[in-house]
Structure formats: C-alpha cells, structure tokens
Amino acid sequence: NAGVTQTPKFRILKIGQSMTLQCAQDMNHNYMYWYRQDPGMGLKLIYYSVGAGITDKGEVPNGYNVSRSTTEDFPLRLELAAPSQTSVYFCASSTSFIGRGAHLPSGANVLTFGAGSRLTVL
Amino acid sequence: AQTVTQSQPEMSVQEAETVTLSCTYDTSESDYYLFWYKQPPSRQMILVIRQEAYKQQNATENRFSVNFQKAAKSFSLKISDSQLGDAAMYFCAYSTSRTGTASKLTFGTGTRLQVTL
Numbered sequence: 196n197a198g199v200t201q202t203p204k205f206r207i208l209k210i211g212q213s214m215t216l217q218c219a220q221d222m223n224h225n226y227m228y229w230y231r232q233d234p235g236m237g238l239k240l241i242y243y244s245v246g247a248g249i250t251d252k253g254e255v256p257n258g259y260n261v262s263r264s265t266t267e268d269f270p271l272r273l274e275l276a277a278p279s280q281t282s283v284y285f286c287a288s289s290t291s292f293i294g295r296g297a298h299l300p301s302g303a304n305v306l307t308f309g310a311g312s313r314l315t316v317l
Numbered sequence: 318a319q320t321v322t323q324s325q326p327e328m329s330v331q332e333a334e335t336v337t338l339s340c341t342y343d344t345s346e347s348d349y350y351l352f353w354y355k356q357p358p359s360r361q362m363i364l365v366i367r368q369e370a371y372k373q374q375n376a377t378e379n380r381f382s383v384n385f386q387k388a389a390k391s392f393s394l395k396i397s398d399s400q401l402g403d404a405a406m407y408f409c410a411y412s413t414s415r416t417g418t419a420s421k422l423t424f425g426t427g428t429r430l431q432v433t434l
Contacts, residue, residue: 226419237321237408237424238362245419253421285362289420305352306420308362 197221201286201309208276208316216271216312218286226289227269228253228306229261231282238285244269276316284312319344319411323425330399331433337384338394338428340409348414351385351392352422356406365407368392370414396430404432 202217220227225246230238230253240253244263258280260272269288273280287306320343330336342351353365368376368385375383380400384393396403409425 228419228421230422235426237410237426238422239424240421243419243421251419283360287362305364305367306362306422311360311362313360 199286199288199307199309201284201312203312204310205313206315208273208314210276210278210316212276213272213274214276214314216273216284216286216314218269218271218309219267220269220286220288220307221267222288222290222307223266224288224290224307225266227263228287228289229259229269229271230285230287231255232285232311233282241271241284273314278316280314281316282314284314285309319346319349319413319423321409321411321423321425323409323428325428326426327429327431329431329433330396330403332399332401334399335395335397336399336430338396338407338409338430340392340394340425342390342392342409342411344390344411346413350412350414350420351383352410352412353381353383353394354408354410354424355403356408356427357404362408366394399432401432401434404430406430 199220228243229241232238239255242261244250286309289306322341349370351368355363355365366378380397382395406427408427410422412420412422
C-alpha cells in the first residue's frame, strides 16, 4: 500500500517557468490537501479538495492552481514561478466521516502525508 | 481564526530521560482535535499522537503522552525514555472536528528536539 505519492522529489525552476507537482493516493480518501513548508516554519495550507470536482482555497493560494478530476489524483500547478515559491510542498489525504458529534473513528481526521517535494525557484 | 503557538524553538534531552514540549492554541470552538506530528530529517510527517477535545482523558501512545488542559488551551507532549530516534522537528497542530468537513490543519512553528548520549 503506497499511501500518498508525490513527484518529483526535487525540482529547480527559473523565474517565470511553470510546473505541476503530482500527488496520488491509493487509500480511497475523499479529502486531499496541499501544504507548503518554508524554512523554520510550520506547514501552511494552499488548497484542499473534499472530493472529485470540488476544490477550495486554503491560507496561501496565490500563485497556485489545483484540479481534482479523480478521487486518487490532486495535482498542484505553479504558474509563473517566483522566488517566494521556494519551499517544500506536502500533499496529504484523509478520510471523511458523515455522522453526528465529534466522536469520530480513530482513522478519521488524521492526515496521511506524502514525502514532500522540494522546489527551488532561481 | 485558530492559531497554534510553540514557544520553544529548540529543546535538548539526554537519552533515557524525559522531555516535555509545549504548545498553546487559540480557538472559539468547543469541539476540535489536537495533534503532534514528528518530522525527522527525511522530511516525512509522522503522526505521533491525537487528542479529541471532548475527551478529558489525556491521550497516550507508548512512550508519548500529552497533558491537555482545555481551559488553559494548552497541549504539551511528554516523551519518556527518550531515544536517539526521537530526534526530529515536532509540530503541534489543530483541526476542527465538524463532521463532513475537511481536516484543515493549523500548525505551530515547530520545536527541534535533540537527543544526546
């Protein structure tokens, strides 16, 4: 069971170039997320998706685009790369639970992360 | 908006000793989840422990336990019998617990734990 797979692991871009970070999960999770981690900082949410065809902005969406055409895949597109986008990018997924109250199963609301993609924009 | 604060950028502990990492958070919600994630040099984010706010009992996972003080909005992580493999960056995180919603995590800035012989 591969979990969450991100490609590429490393990439160097020139200012103004575009690229797509790929993310795939094989756990049939409804929810998927993209985070970025700047040096010495915690992770910040870029975009998330609650299911195929549905995406929404997180805390730091500017300069990025996402799509979710299947349950498994959630690519992150960088248009016109800028030095400020130099960061480590993490994709994650989680299960959903439809029910009442806060008494969720132990696996719900727990994110499974990919190994990260280090992007440098020069 | 929720915020998570980790006031200890770095901590050090001797092997086999106990260390406590601090975390405070701010929220207006009554139901939520709190997490500690470990990030070793490999960069992989690994869940250490999870606490559900409605539970009064502190969560434990083997050598890892938390001290959850809901009124004080404090959520510290205690690592007992520290091992060299515990050396990593530790992140405290918060998420809402509303059912059917995405688990959007808010992270603290992390505490780097060193384990010495």
